[in-house]
Amino acid sequence: MATTVNEFGRNVKEMRDLDECAADWFNDKTPNQWSRSHFTDFSKCDMLLNNGCESFNSSILEARDKPILSMCEWIIEYLMNRMQVNRDTAEQRWTGSFCPKIQKVIDQNFAELGDCIPIKSDNFHYQVSCHEGRQYSVDLKNGTCGCRKWDLSGIPCKHTLSAIDAQRLDYYEFTHK
Ligand SMILES: [Zn+2]
Known part of the structure; x- marks a missing residue:
C-alpha cells in the first residue's frame, strides 16, 4: 500500500529481511507497473487490480466464439x-455530489481528522502532523500531499481534509472531477 518512494523503500527492505528470494523476484520488474509509490498521478486512479478487464x-464469453x-x-x-x-x-x-464509493472514502478520511494537526504556512500550504509522528506537506493550489494519496486518486486524503477544514473550505472543490 506504499504511496511514496520512501515508504516503498522501507517495505522492500522489510520484505528482503523476511525473504531474500521474494525480494529478488521483484528485481526485473519496474515498480511503476506494480507499486502505487511509482504510479503517475495523471490518471487519478490508484487501482492495482485488473478486475475490470477480468x-x-x-x-x-457468449460473444467470443462469434x-x-x-x-x-x-x-x-x-x-x-x-x-x-x-x-x-x-x-x-446517487444522491450526493459524488458517487457513493468516493463519498465513502471521503467520509472515512473525515473520520480520521482527529489524527491530524494542520499548521498553516500560507494561504495554500499546510504542514500536517500526525499522531504516528509523520509530517506531510499539503499544497491546496497544486493538489498535492506528501502522502501522495490525493495526487494519485484525486480524492482528498485526511491530511488534505484537515487543511481544507482548517480554512473552512468546501472539500467538493478539492475533489478531482
Ligand atoms: Zn495526505
Whole structure:
C-alpha cells in the first residue's frame, strides 16, 4: 500500500529481511507497473487490480466464439445496455455530489481528522502532523500531499481534509472531477 518512494523503500527492505528470494523476484520488474509509490498521478486512479478487464472478459464469453462483426455488434449492444442500466441505477441511488464509493472514502478520511494537526504556512500550504509522528506537506493550489494519496486518486486524503477544514473550505472543490 506504499504511496511514496520512501515508504516503498522501507517495505522492500522489510520484505528482503523476511525473504531474500521474494525480494529478488521483484528485481526485473519496474515498480511503476506494480507499486502505487511509482504510479503517475495523471490518471487519478490508484487501482492495482485488473478486475475490470477480468469482469469484461467473462461477460463477453457468449460473444467470443462469434465471427468478428457479430462479436462486435454483440459487444456494442451489451455495452449500450449496461451503460443505460448503470445510468438508471445512478439516478436512483446517487444522491450526493459524488458517487457513493468516493463519498465513502471521503467520509472515512473525515473520520480520521482527529489524527491530524494542520499548521498553516500560507494561504495554500499546510504542514500536517500526525499522531504516528509523520509530517506531510499539503499544497491546496497544486493538489498535492506528501502522502501522495490525493495526487494519485484525486480524492482528498485526511491530511488534505484537515487543511481544507482548517480554512473552512468546501472539500467538493478539492475533489478531482
Ligand atoms: Zn495526505
